[in-house]
Amino acid sequence: MKYKVDIQYRARNASRPDDEGMMVDIGSENGTFAPLPNIGDHVVFCRDGGQQIMGVVENRLFMFLTQDYCGVNIVVTDSDTSSGKLIKE
Numbered sequence: 001m002k003y004k005v006d007i008q009y010r011a012r013n014a015s016r017p018d019d020e021g022m023m024v025d026i027g028s029e030n031g032t033f034a035p036l037p038n039i040g041d042h043v044v045f046c047r048d049g050g051q052q053i054m055g056v057v058e059n060r061l062f063m064f065l066t067q068d069y070c071g072v073n074i075v076v077t078d079s080d081t082s083s084g085k086l087i088k089e
Contacts, residue, residue: 005072012078
């Protein structure tokens with residue numbers, strides 16, 4: 001199965017996510033699957049323009065469009081946890 005993942009950012013005070021996000025194509029080979037972040041996971045991604053976004057996964061939507069193709073929409077919002085508590089650089 002092939003997956004197209006769209007990661008979008010929604011500011012805490014916004015009603016909808018921004019249109020600009022990050023699109024990722026993922027292919028499944030031999031039954032293996034690339035991990036997707038779950039609700040509550042902290043993620044960092046770069047928008048198409050190169051802007052880095054850090055936040056927490058708020059929701060995920062799986063759209064099974066054909067027998068072998070699935071679109072996944074992941075919405076990331078602001079986190080109350082500072083990045084210093086998540087990783088030591």
